[in-house]
Amino acid sequence: MSFRIRGLDPAPFRHLYGLPDEELVPRKIRRYRVTERPGFPDRIEMRDLELGETALLLNYTHQPADTPYRASHAILIREGATAAYDAVDEVPEVIRVRAISVRAFNDRGEMLDADLAPGTEIEPMIRRFLADPATSYLHAHYAQRGCFAALIERT
DSSP states (O other): OOEEEEOOOSGGGGGGTTOOHHHHGGGTOEEEEOOSSSSOEETTTTEEOOTTOEEEEEEEEEEOOSSTTOEEEEEEEETTOOSOOEEESOOOHHHHTSEEEEEEEOTTSOEEEEEEEEGGGOHHHHHHHHHSTTOOEEEEEETTTOOEEEEEEEO
16 A cells, blocks of 8 residues: 655745744744754654754644644744655655654544554554555654654555
8 A cells, every 4th residue: 555745835834934033932933953963853844954954843733633633733844945745655764763653543533543663664554554444644743752743645
């Protein structure tokens, strides 16, 4: 079973690029200059940011379903990112180098299953979850901090 991983659409974030910190703070957004690698996983381009790049830390509603599983959490995006990662049957390195939690949801946004694995071993879990016809989509989360990593869908 083929799967597709896409980064977040940069459009909803573009208005934040370049804003002075004093305008980001009231929006509960923080700007960071990348000082270590890996350590700043971008959710748009699906890569660890390079030293010297800037990241915006903000809250993002990754599970908007009107269920008990509705959820938001902090994410990092590269300030200035313009194109979302989009690949079929490939797990980006930013996921491969971390422990990952994968959660399976139905079309109503209810969680059906979940599991943990090293990022290097998540393909079998993705295929197992997507083999269930009740599964509509998957969410990958960085297990250590619990942050949303990516949406995974059937192709």
